[in-house]
Amino acid sequence: MTSAPEPATQAQTGTLWAELASIVGAEHLRPAAPADAVDGVAAEKVVEPGNADEVSRVLRCANVARVSVIPRGGGTKLDWGNPPRRADLILSTARLNRVLEHAWADMTATLQAGCTVELFQKTLAEHGQRLALDPLWPGRATIGGILATNDSGSLRVRFGALRDLIIGITLALPDGTLARSGGKVVKNVAGYDLPKLATGSLGTLGVVTEAVFRLYPLPRETRSVSFAADTAQTLQKLVLAVQDSRLAFTGLQLRAQSAAPPQLDVRFEGIAAGIEAQLRQLVSLATGATPVETPEDTWSAREALWRGSQSALIGKFSVLPTGLGAACDLVARVAGPLGLAWKLVAQAVGLGLVRLEGQNEQALAEAATRLRGEIEQLRGSLVVLRCPPGAKARLDVWGSTGDALPLLRRVKQELDPAGILNPGRFAGGV
Amino acid sequence: MDSRIFDELRAVVGKDGLITEPEQLRTYECDGLTNFRVVPSAVVLPTSTEQVQGVVRVCYREHIPFVARGSGTGLSGGALPIESGIVISLARLNRILEVDLPNARMVVEPGVINSSVTQQVAPHGYFYAPDPSSQQVCSIGGNVAENSGGAHCLKYGFTTTHVLGLEVVLPDGSLVHLGGRTLDRPGYDLCGVFVGSEGTLGIATKVILRIVKRPEVIQTLLAAFNSTNEAGAAVSEIIAAGVLPAAIEMMDNLAIQAAEAAVHANYPDCGGLLLVELDGPSAEVELLMEQVKTICTSCGAWEIRVAQSEEERAVIWKGRKAAFAAVGRISPNYIVQDGVIPRTALPKVMSEIERLSAEVGLRVANVFHAGDGNLHPLVLYDRRVPGQEHLAEQLAASILRLCVKAGGSITGEHGVGQEKKDFMAEMFAEPDLETMQRVRCAFDPERLSNPEKIFPRPRLCAERQGPYEPHPLEVAGVAQYF
Numbered sequence: 001m002t003s004a005p006e007p008a009t010q011a012q013t014g015t016l017w018a019e020l021a022s023i024v025g026a027e028h029l030r031p032a033a034p035a036d037a038v039d040g041v042a043a044e045k046v047v048e049p050g051n052a053d054e055v056s057r058v059l060r061c062a063n064v065a066r067v068s069v070i071p072r073g074g075g076t077k078l079d080w081g082n083p084p085r086r087a088d089l090i091l092s093t094a095r096l097n098r099v100l101e102h103a104w105a106d107m108t109a110t111l112q113a114g115c116t117v118e119l120f121q122k123t124l125a126e127h128g129q130r131l132a133l134d135p136l137w138p139g140r141a142t143i144g145g146i147l148a149t150n151d152s153g154s155l156r157v158r159f160g161a162l163r164d165l166i167i168g169i170t171l172a173l174p175d176g177t178l179a180r181s182g183g184k185v186v187k188n189v190a191g192y193d194l195p196k197l198a199t200g201s202l203g204t205l206g207v208v209t210e211a212v213f214r215l216y217p218l219p220r221e222t223r224s225v226s227f228a229a230d231t232a233q234t235l236q237k238l239v240l241a242v243q244d245s246r247l248a249f250t251g252l253q254l255r256a257q258s259a260a261p262p263q264l265d266v267r268f269e270g271i272a273a274g275i276e277a278q279l280r281q282l283v284s285l286a287t288g289a290t291p292v293e294t295p296e297d298t299w300s301a302r303e304a305l306w307r308g309s310q311s312a313l314i315g316k317f318s319v320l321p322t323g324l325g326a327a328c329d330l331v332a333r334v335a336g337p338l339g340l341a342w343k344l345v346a347q348a349v350g351l352g353l354v355r356l357e358g359q360n361e362q363a364l365a366e367a368a369t370r371l372r373g374e375i376e377q378l379r380g381s382l383v384v385l386r387c388p389p390g391a392k393a394r395l396d397v398w399g400s401t402g403d404a405l406p407l408l409r410r411v412k413q414e415l416d417p418a419g420i421l422n423p424g425r426f427a428g429g430v
Numbered sequence: 431m432d433s434r435i436f437d438e439l440r441a442v443v444g445k446d447g448l449i450t451e452p453e454q455l456r457t458y459e460c461d462g463l464t465n466f467r468v469v470p471s472a473v474v475l476p477t478s479t480e481q482v483q484g485v486v487r488v489c490y491r492e493h494i495p496f497v498a499r500g501s502g503t504g505l506s507g508g509a510l511p512i513e514s515g516i517v518i519s520l521a522r523l524n525r526i527l528e529v530d531l532p533n534a535r536m537v538v539e540p541g542v543i544n545s546s547v548t549q550q551v552a553p554h555g556y557f558y559a560p561d562p563s564s565q566q567v568c569s570i571g572g573n574v575a576e577n578s579g580g581a582h583c584l585k586y587g588f589t590t591t592h593v594l595g596l597e598v599v600l601p602d603g604s605l606v607h608l609g610g611r612t613l614d615r616p617g618y619d620l621c622g623v624f625v626g627s628e629g630t631l632g633i634a635t636k637v638i639l640r641i642v643k644r645p646e647v648i649q650t651l652l653a654a655f656n657s658t659n660e661a662g663a664a665v666s667e668i669i670a671a672g673v674l675p676a677a678i679e680m681m682d683n684l685a686i687q688a689a690e691a692a693v694h695a696n697y698p699d700c701g702g703l704l705l706v707e708l709d710g711p712s713a714e715v716e717l718l719m720e721q722v723k724t725i726c727t728s729c730g731a732w733e734i735r736v737a738q739s740e741e742e743r744a745v746i747w748k749g750r751k752a753a754f755a756a757v758g759r760i761s762p763n764y765i766v767q768d769g770v771i772p773r774t775a776l777p778k779v780m781s782e783i784e785r786l787s788a789e790v791g792l793r794v795a796n797v798f799h800a801g802d803g804n805l806h807p808l809v810l811y812d813r814r815v816p817g818q819e820h821l822a823e824q825l826a827a828s829i830l831r832l833c834v835k836a837g838g839s840i841t842g843e844h845g846v847g848q849e850k851k852d853f854m855a856e857m858f859a860e861p862d863l864e865t866m867q868r869v870r871c872a873f874d875p876e877r878l879s880n881p882e883k884i885f886p887r888p889r890l891c892a893e894r895q896g897p898y899e900p901h902p903l904e905v906a907g908v909a910q911y912f
Contacts (some may be wrong), residue, residue, distance in 0.1 A: 001450055003833055006521075015469040017778055025666065073484075075820030100601070104801075105669070105670060105773070105774045106772040106773050107669065107770070128672060138704060139725065150614060160587065160591060161613070161614070163590075163619060163622055164587055164591050168738065171631075171865070173865065177861045177865060178458065178861060179861050179862050179864075179865035179866075180859065180862045181858075181862060181865070181866065183837075183838070183839050183857075184772065184837050184838075184841075185770045185771065185772055185798070185802070185803055185837070185838050185839050186802045186803075187579060187583070187588070187770050187802040187803065187839070187842040187843065188770055188805045188830075188838075188839035188841070188842060189497075189577045189588075189626050189841050189842065189843055189844075189845055190839050190840050190841050190846055190854065190857055190858075191846070191849075191857075191858060191862070191863070191866050191884065192623055192626070192627055192869055192870070193577070193590065193625065193626055193627075193871070194865065194866065195621055196590070196619045196623060197618060197619060197620075197622065197623050197869065199619060199622075200614070200618065200619055201618050201619075205618075215431050216674065217672035217673075217674065218672070219474070243534070243643070244531070244532070244555075244643065244645070245531075245643075245648040246555075246643060246645055246711070247711070248646075248710050248711050248714075270710075270711070270714050271713075271714055271717055273713040273714065273717060274710070274711045274713045274714030274717070276712040276713070277711060277712070278711050302874065316614070318531045318613050318614050318615065319612060320535075320611060320612055321533050321534070322532045322533050323520075323533070340786075349613055350612055350613060351613055351614060355889050372794065379610060379611050379612055380612045381612060381614070381615050381616055383616055398616045400616070401607075401617040401619075402605055402607055402610075402615070403605065403606050403614070404606045404607060404608055404620060404727040405617070405618055407600070407606055407619050407620060407872065407873065408617050408620065410871075410872035410873075411618060411620070411869060411872040413502060413872070414868040414869065414871050414872045415865070415868060415869075427616040428615045
């Protein structure tokens with residue numbers, strides 16, 4: 001098993017900081033401020049390399065000195081996962097922020113890891129294209145960050161996850177190796193699929209410096225409609241009916257909360273005539289549900305779950321598409337007796353975010369544990385993304401990784417044998 | 431191989447599950463790439479996961495390398511046996527274990543034939559999207575190993591898009607479950623790493639597949655152009671117009687002639703034939719099809735046909751899918767190449783292929799998945815003419831180098847296998863390959879699972895800590911320590 005690196009001595013780190021300054025330039029190495037803390041763990045320095053080669057050299061030095069490294073993009077999801085065992089050096093990708101190539105005729109694009117999703121999308125839109133993904137906080141979230149956390153939104157039901165969109169990657173490993181895998185063409189089976197290995201690895205295997213994506217055309221027209229019903233089960237039936245139909249929807253999202261009846265959003269993209277015909281078919285399927293006005297920001301409803309003055313726990317759950325209604329009922333059944341308000345946004349693929357709200361940290365932790373117990377019974381999973389520190393201390397935020405844990409640790413051991421990258425933040429304490 | 435080991439294997443798989451007779455072993459000496467042949471020491475045919483584990487445990491203990499094999503249709507020698515090793519055939523693990531239509535999932539064993547998956551769910555309006563041309567005979571396990579594509583992966587994605595979970599026997603005989611029925615399980619995406627690893631990371635014994643609802647309408651168009659360049663320009667314009675067809679295939683005149691000779695698909699006799707399939711809601715497909723026709727006409731198409739019935743559509747596809755085999759009608763021998771280029775490089779690469787072909791004096795027939803730039807040049811030759819096979823191999827290799835130079839890949843769907851190991855070093859730098867091999871070491875530290883494939887040079891898996899001692903293989907210059 002990979003453990004946290006042995007702490008470096010002060011003399012060693014003093015030498016290291018000098019080395020790093022000589023690699024990136026003194027102006028790109030600074031002492032960490034309190035705001036740079038990672039999930040409550042104070043950091044010592046922040047380094048901002050200007051290119052992949054500098055990232056690789058910084059990592060190699062940190063590895064030799066056994067200094068822990070926390071890769072950071074926009075910093076929007078830095079409190080996901082366990083708190084790191086140590087956070088000596090923040091490696092910021094802030095200066096790796098460019099779109100390197102938009103091969104629009106080939107529908108691919110290469111960009112640096114620190115580029116924000118919004119900047120990427122704006123660049124692609126100039127040629128009527130997009131990364132077919134709607135992650136959280138696109139204005140601040142970077143490509144490297146969404147890759148590390150495998151974030152995906154409502155478009156997933158049609159276009160898949162990042163794993164289905166990424167076609168190439170450059171990874172800087174702790175020993176300084178710069179490894180490229182995949183390529184710039186959509187179809188390619190030469191060698192192992194390391195883009196998929198990196199996606200969702202929470203920066204524990206290497207630092208992404210560049211990524212290549214396949215793109216999709218921007219839709220000519222988009223229309224969304226919403227339905228309300230008394231119970232989540234009614235909407236669950238509609239979800240399954242839509243999925244079993246021949247409708248070509250690009251969004252199918254269930255919203256539910258303790259204070260109001262559940263709603264379902266459906267989105268179509270394409271050309272007007274096709275959308276109109278599909279809307280008519282949809283209405284004929286939607287027996288038992290009432291058409292309601294679609295909230296303007298409904299496709300970023302996931303973001304609203306992170307807002308609120310009350311202390312809250314936010315988790316990502318994964319169930320089978322047929323289990324969405326049951327998941328809503330389950331959340332209500334667990335949260336109610338513990339005095340917690342709740343709200344969830346789920347996609348028809350079975351993935352959702354749930355917010356449990358209440359002052360009592362113990363109740364939050366208990367609710368998450370009970371929810372996970374029941375969801376794992378249904379072969380699903382629940383990962384806690386954000387919660388008050390008191391609740392986090394009572395929880396395993398990741399849940400079971402099943403019988404693959406020893407293999408997962410061996411992969412980590414091969415690529416980061418000294419365990420300097422994000423020590424302890426990932427599943428299984430990796 | 432020691433008879434004691436045969437006894438032990440027989441105890442695991444039963445008397446009829448072990449083949450050791452030289453004549454019978456020859457059936458397994460190659461896969462679809464027939465110019466590499468090795469007779470293995472034994473072949474086992476397990477019927478359960480437990481039997482696969484039992485066999486692999488024996489191999490692990492005795493350090494016997496093994497090669498898993500599905501239907502043996504692979505075109506890169508991925509299932510080529512090792513002389514001192516055994517072949518583990520998954521042909522008898524061929525049950526469809528579960529069909530879950532509401533969740534659009536199926537659980538199958540690796541020996542299940544690709545087209546059987548679709549057949550199972552077609553009555554309910556579903557299909558399994560990856561459709562390699564060999565789909566009538568190739569197995570899901572082989573598809574997982576190769577990350578197989580097919581004509582429709584342009585829109586629907588490859589095998590990896592459709593494999594949600596795997597039960598895998600690791601090379602030490604232990605069993606792990608990667609991915610699962612639900613998405614985004616905690617941990618690394620090791621299922622994504624396993625798919626396409628060409629049997630080098632272990633043996634999949636159960637596969638959780640995603641199936642897809644058949645679209646409302648499917649329309650297939652044939653357009654005849656004077657040249658592949660004109661047809662290629664039409665492909666670019668279709669994509670640039672924001673249309674994402676279910677498939678775009680292209681054939682040149684030689685490939686058309688071959689397909690006609692074999693299956694009488696009634697293709698127009700032309701320099702570049704385009705096959706465009708659109709699917710989706712009917713109102714949308716009708717409108718986009720008009721747009722595609724207009725584009726084709728403006729790019730020089732002189733004949734455009736839209737299939738008027740499911741039968742007509744089937745014939746069109748039959749011609750395309752039979753194209754490789756059909757080349758046997760116009761040439762005694764041929765090499766099937768598989769390379770990828772960025773779509774925009776098509777005209778340039780095509781004219782280069784033409785130039786090389788003329789230079790060497792060998793004909794090249796071209797069949798492409800044009801939508802995603804996946805070329806399948808077929809190099810025609812006659813083995814009876816001394817030296818011609820070598821020339822053909824060199825020409826096939828030059829075409830591959832063209833693909834790499836154009837920013838593409840040495841394989842889009844056939845895999846690296848035995849055939850393209852050396853080309854890996856032309857596409858990737860040493861650190862890239864080393865990193866992949868480190869991942870391999872996590873799965874298979876003893877290098878027992880299909881050990882001689884993919885990588886040009888084996889890497890020894892060893893602890894980095896502690897004093898360095900050279901491995902005997904390293905001293906002998908057989909392996910390199912990184």
